Amino acid sequence: MAGAGGGNDIQWCFSQVKGAVDDDVAEADIISTVEFNHSGELLATGDKGGRVVIFQQEQENKTQSHSRGEYNVYSTFQSHEPEFDYLKSLEIEEKINKIRWLPQKNAAQFLLSTNDKTIKLWKISERDKRPEGYNLKEEDGRYRDPTTVTTLRVPVFRPMDLMVEASPRRIFANAHTYHINSISINSDYETYLSADDLRINLWHLEITDRSFNIVDIKPANMEELTEVITAAEFHPNSCNTFVYSSSKGTIRLCDMRASALCDRHSKLFEEPEDPSNRSFFSEIISSISDVKFSHSGRYMMTRDYLSVKIWDLNMENRPVETYQVHEYLRSKLCSLYENDCIFDKFECCWNGSDSIVMTGSYNNFFRMFDRNTKRDITLEASRENNKPRTVLKPRKVCASGKRKKDEISVDSLDFNKKILHTAWHPKENIIAVATTNNLYIFQDKMN
Amino acid sequence: MGEEEGLHQAQLLRLIMPVETQEERGETASLLGEKQPLRCSLLCEAVAPDFHQVWNLMGTRSWEPLPLSDATLRSHDSWTCSPLVPEYRLWDPVHMFLTPVVPHWPFYNLDTMFVRGLKRKCFDGEEDIEGTLAGIKAIPSYNLQRQSLLDMSLVKLQLCHMLVEPNLCRSVLIANTVRQIQEEMTQDGTWQMINTQSTGQASVDRLVSTDILCRSSREQAEGKHVPGYSTFSKDFEGDQAQDSSETMSTASSVQAPRNLPSNVWEMENPQENKGNFQKSLDQIFETLENKTPNSVEDLFSEVDNSYYDLDTMLTGMMSNTKMGHCDGLESFSSPTTTTSSSNCKSDLNELDHIVEILVES
Numbered sequence A: 001m002a003g004a005g006g007g008n009d010i011q012w013c014f015s016q017v018k019g020a021v022d023d024d025v026a027e028a029d030i031i032s033t034v035e036f037n038h039s040g041e042l043l044a045t046g047d048k049g050g051r052v053v054i055f056q057q058e059q060e061n062k063t064q065s066h067s068r069g070e071y072n073v074y075s076t077f078q079s080h081e082p083e084f085d086y087l088k089s090l091e092i093e094e095k096i097n098k099i100r101w102l103p104q105k106n107a108a109q110f111l112l113s114t115n116d117k118t119i120k121l122w123k124i125s126e127r128d129k130r131p132e133g134y135n136l137k138e139e140d141g142r143y144r145d146p147t148t149v150t151t152l153r154v155p156v157f158r159p160m161d162l163m164v165e166a167s168p169r170r171i172f173a174n175a176h177t178y179h180i181n182s183i184s185i186n187s188d189y190e191t192y193l194s195a196d197d198l199r200i201n202l203w204h205l206e207i208t209d210r211s212f213n214i215v216d217i218k219p220a221n222m223e224e225l226t227e228v229i230t231a232a233e234f235h236p237n238s239c240n241t242f243v244y245s246s247s248k249g250t251i252r253l254c255d256m257r258a259s260a261l262c263d264r265h266s267k268l269f270e271e272p273e274d275p276s277n278r279s280f281f282s283e284i285i286s287s288i289s290d291v292k293f294s295h296s297g298r299y300m301m302t303r304d305y306l307s308v309k310i311w312d313l314n315m316e317n318r319p320v321e322t323y324q325v326h327e328y329l330r331s332k333l334c335s336l337y338e339n340d341c342i343f344d345k346f347e348c349c350w351n352g353s354d355s356i357v358m359t360g361s362y363n364n365f366f367r368m369f370d371r372n373t374k375r376d377i378t379l380e381a382s383r384e385n386n387k388p389r390t391v392l393k394p395r396k397v398c399a400s401g402k403r404k405k406d407e408i409s410v411d412s413l414d415f416n417k418k419i420l421h422t423a424w425h426p427k428e429n430i431i432a433v434a435t436t437n438n439l440y441i442f443q444d445k446m447n
Numbered sequence B: 001m002g003e004e005e006g007l008h009q010a011q012l013l014r015l016i017m018p019v020e021t022q023e024e025r026g027e028t029a030s031l032l033g034e035k036q037p038l039r040c041s042l043l044c045e046a047v048a049p050d051f052h053q054v055w056n057l058m059g060t061r062s063w064e065p066l067p068l069s070d071a072t073l074r075s076h077d078s079w080t081c082s083p084l085v086p087e088y089r090l091w092d093p094v095h096m097f098l099t100p101v102v103p104h105w106p107f108y109n110l111d112t113m114f115v116r117g118l119k120r121k122c123f124d125g126e127e128d129i130e131g132t133l134a135g136i137k138a139i140p141s142y143n144l145q146r147q148s149l150l151d152m153s154l155v156k157l158q159l160c161h162m163l164v165e166p167n168l169c170r171s172v173l174i175a176n177t178v179r180q181i182q183e184e185m186t187q188d189g190t191w192q193m194i195n196t197q198s199t200g201q202a203s204v205d206r207l208v209s210t211d212i213l214c215r216s217s218r219e220q221a222e223g224k225h226v227p228g229y230s231t232f233s234k235d236f237e238g239d240q241a242q243d244s245s246e247t248m249s250t251a252s253s254v255q256a257p258r259n260l261p262s263n264v265w266e267m268e269n270p271q272e273n274k275g276n277f278q279k280s281l282d283q284i285f286e287t288l289e290n291k292t293p294n295s296v297e298d299l300f301s302e303v304d305n306s307y308y309d310l311d312t313m314l315t316g317m318m319s320n321t322k323m324g325h326c327d328g329l330e331s332f333s334s335p336t337t338t339t340s341s342s343n344c345k346s347d348l349n350e351l352d353h354i355v356e357i358l359v360e361s
Helices: A282-286 A327-338 B003-007 B142-158 B168-188 B208-213 B217-222 B228-237 B242-255 B275-289 B294-301 B305-319 B325-333 B338-344 B348-360
Strands: A012-018 A031-036 A042-047 A051-057 A071-078 A083-085 A090-092 A098-101 A109-114 A119-132 A156-172 A182-185 A191-195 A199-204 A207-216 A229-234 A241-246 A251-255 A267-269 A290-293 A299-303 A307-312 A321-324 A348-350 A356-360 A365-370 A376-380 A396-398 A407-409 A421-424 A430-434 A439-444 B012-016 B036-040 B043-047 B062-064 B073-075 B078-081 B088-092 B097-101 B118-121 B128-131
Touching (some): A031 A430, A071 A156, A109 A182, A229 A290, A241 A290, A282 B168, A327 B142, A348 A421, B142 B168
Parallel strands (some): A396 A407
Antiparallel strands (some): A083 A090, A119 A156, A191 A199, A229 A241, A241 A251, A299 A307, A348 A356, A356 A365, A365 A376, A421 A430
16 A cells, blocks of 8 residues: 555545536436446446446556546446336336446456346447448448449558447346345356345346345335345355345345355344444444445445444454444434434445545545554545645544534534545545545545 | 425425423323413424425414413413314414414424524514524423424325335334334333323323324224324325325325324324334335335325315415415315315426415415
8 A cells, every 4th residue: 555654644635526516416417326447447437317427547647657647537328217117106216326347358348337126237348440441331331332343452440539338238127126225246257146125136147037036035024124135245255155234233144055045144243232322213323334345355344324343254243343434423313314314325445455444424524544543534525625736634523512723513514415435446545535416536645 | 495496305394383281391280171371383394305494384373262262362472272172273364264283292303403493473474583492491301302203203204205116224214213112102101191081081002103104994984083194104105196195295294283192182082002003104114015006096095084174275275376264264174075186186286386385475
């Protein structure tokens, strides 16, 4: 990880911001997912309008050694369209819930994108040459009169302006009754899982007309429903292992070798409730909104409303580390329940070396926790700091009492400005932070 | 004011009147027949996820004392009423009709994050009297807090997204919260009516939410007086009847505070026991399963008639913007039944218009 020497924390600088400037947010532009690919060269975002925008990092310019390549738009395409379920008389939103990249095997890139009901495999390929010199066709495509052909030639490829094409290669539909919240590609790169509120299905990337149901927590009697699945992920190394989290704050690890239907977990991760903090909102804030394995596969991280927890897969009864994201909200839970903010689903992410974890908060703040130094930092994604190589100033929220200079009081936080989606470059200290409709890219300060 | 956004969400207008009874103030509960002085102020709130606002609903107000023999109107903001008559009417001189409003337990926030300023115009519209809930009671009792949380949760369960299926996770979490409150209240014995001597009946295990959520068709047939909350679960079922649920949520909310939790006002008729509550909660989840067009009919078959009256009145406002006093009373007192179904199915334009009328003054 960069920043070695001198025991220094990373200094984050603004790099770029993408998206509309004005405060009036078009609903379709609301960013709903952010994901780097395996090399970090590509950064994909999905929005509420069903579009996917892919940014590509410029090749590093040797003369500009003080900054890494910028991310520029590489491809934009409409992944999902709004649909209508005629049986239920309900709309199916086109909002992209998740994007997951496949590792690159050839010149083309592949990603999975999903809305509430349908998963699609997209192939993104480049075209920078085109054939010229056909015998039977003119350059503009019109057919030549065969009688005018007097000589034959071999068509050759000539360079052209780069064109990036996205085409849907597979459509995995009609397998989910409830809303899909997660997709995760297996380490075998042949299968993947998709999870909705009550079921998890296993797919093969080549087969679209069948999927296997591997978890089903739907009660026979819907009246008894008290728990739903909130997130699921495959283990990064063991292709038979996956976890799923629930709205009751539990994580279940399942082994697909044990049985076809993994209703019985192999491990159950749950932290006993702290009785001193018990309130009517305890269950709601314990609901896990995101679960992510570390790159090593030894740990997993969960995000609930107020905290981030790191779990050792070998210890089920409590997390090994807990970080408070915005504990000052604990006394405001009733208001947050009233305005529905308590149901916001924040995501979390690891850095490439699993030493730092990051998650979002309100007021366009995002937080990072260094697992080694136990230090944390709060930063803000705002256009006010938009000079490149300006180091971001740490922010502080004042919980109560006297507010120091530069601190923000809890009551002046803007709960409409929430950072739900963040992503960390797999190898470098480059992070992508999504506010409502803007994508911010920050880098560490290189000297 | 943000009405534009608000109108396109499942918007709930709610009249909430914080009430402090003698009981609340620590005095002994009054006997039957004794009038209880009350101090009320009107708090109108738009429940939308993004903002909190206090609106003046329908412009200027005055309080109309109930036709009781020795009722006294002591000041603008207090009057007396009999604990047996849980109804108030709000006289709107602009639109010239009486709105039935039932006092509701105070909608306190457990925290003081959003300070509720109470705005209420006097009859002559001269001054705005602002005060905070602190004027009523500095720290609401735990029971009140819990009750208002329960009410808030039930309202949330009712609010459905217009055209898209509701978020199942959110619904499950809210329903679990409601169950939790219910269980605790059952253990407390809070469900029981405190003033058993008022009705002379044995105290009945009567969940407020029972009245709120559940209304079997049998009760309907018997024509019992049932609070408007009964529409809630049905609204939740009616995801497909989005327009109607929108209309219902707006209208029923105005009527909704027929929440009669305890000592001051009695339910006129005992209701079924708390088993109904669970049943109606379950119905909510069942309907997530079985969304068929037929449920629209079910939706309307079981709705409280008295709700329609208000709805008729509100939709009637559209067609006759100047309803006479008598018209208002008439339409309220004579419940319409079958025609109101079509009113409920009025489209969103009508709803927008209604709300517009409600808020523009």
